[in-house]
Ligand SMILES: Nc1ncnc2c1ncn2[C@@H]1O[C@H](COP(=O)(O)OP(=O)(O)OP(=O)(O)O)[C@@H](O)[C@H]1O
């Protein structure tokens with residue numbers, strides 16, 4: 001393993017990356033940086049959480065010159081990812097003092113126009129808002145010499161391809177270096193991708209053990225009506241530090257979030273119909289450990305790097321192996337360990353097989369915890385919680401109330417009542433989710449075809465207002481077994 005210096009990275013940038021805690025390059029960085037510095041086009045593939053942002057970001061920061069106009073454009077599929085990549089690039093460029101602007105929808109366009117007037121050297125954005133600025137002539141691409149597509153296969157997917165080609169057409173002809181990265185690169189997409197590049201170098205650092213994400217992968221078979229209770233049982237037994245739970249639709253995310261809150265968990269939802277300021281606020285809370293469970297659609301599947309995510313749950317199984325890879329890749333990052341658990345309706349087993357075939361890896365079955373295990377875990381967590389809470393200063397009012405309570409009731413009775421609420425609120429049978437149709441049965445033999453075609457509303461990330469409409473309203477339903485609405489999968493993506 002080499003050091004950054006040996007890869008041709010300058011002192012200033014090495015200083016910046018050392019400040020970030022990077023000592024040595026990861027394998028994808030080691031292979032990509034020298035090629036990128038040599039102005040080659042790169043198609044880079046490496047597992048989730050192995051430093052692809054640095055693989056394109058470090059050489060890009062090296063190449064860009066301060067004060068010479070807009071030179072690099074990085075496109076990402078979601079606003080949250082654009083914001084995160086922007087932050088990393090700013091950190092890489094700290095001593096070169098480059099100006100990095102992040103532009104995406106849902107935020108004030110006037111402010112972005114003002115920022116763009118100052119000619120940032122690097123722009124990170126989502127395609128929709130970038131096109132907006134091109135059309136308003138507030139962003140000119142004629143001095144761009146580097147284009148990056150992060151999550152390249154997603155950017156070449158149905159919802160984005162037209163926007164991305166529109167932007168590429170506006171770039172100067174001839175000498176733009178293109179750097180395309182993703183953890184997944186289905187064959188069909190790879191051919192498309194290379195058409196946009198000049199003799200690209202294909203860099204794949206997949207099966208190198210030291211960069212393998214350490215993710216323990218499991219599935220559990222569960223019927224739709226038992227999903228919520230089983231999930232809560234697993235949560236109590238696993239006691240995740242931070243967890244991301246993926247639901248198939250926006251309605252599902254809303255309902256699951258409300259149900260978890262009603263059962264006493266700290267949870268918030270993230271999907272394309274939530275206002276942008278709320279989306280950013282939720283993610284900030286999650287990053288700062290002020291929120292334990294993030295419930296999300298696939299909008300959170302790609303690229304997000306949040307340390308402390310110990311568990312990923314697919315409350316609903318994703319319909320293709322790529323989505324699975326990205327979702328579970330939110331844990332087990334930068335050499336850390338993680339656990340992923342997928343809930344599978346019996347008719348969906350074909351999808352587990354598809355994922356196993358594509359990834360050439362077995363996912364092992366896990367039986368739901370039994371009553372005793374759940375009780376033991378909940379009891380243990382009460383002790384743990386009380387010890388933790390006692391570290392905080394206890395409000396004088398609380399002491400006063402405690403005295404009043406024990407004057408009126410037996411102390412044991414008071415505690416037993418509180419414990420009962422804490423432990424058994426979770427078993428409230430009245431909290432139900434609307435029925436969500438399982439994925440349609442798939443042949444378990446594997447038909448050799450890649451089901452890569454997906455929902456047509458991928459653009460939803462950038463225009464949350466565009467598809468508001470009826471999202472199932474109130475969240476979870478009390479005393480309502482199933483509302484059996486027939487809505488298609490596509491209607492609810494993101
Ligand atoms: N050389 C390095 N040394 C130490 N940590 C690193 C290094 N490079 C990257 N990291 C850290 O590893 C984590 C994952 O990096 P990054 O987000 O770039 O992964 P990725 O490959 O883009 O993953 P994904 O496929 O999910 O987008 C980040 O927290 C990053 O700061």
Ligand SMILES: [Mg+2]
Pocket residue numbers: 052053150303
């Ligand atoms: Mg990434």
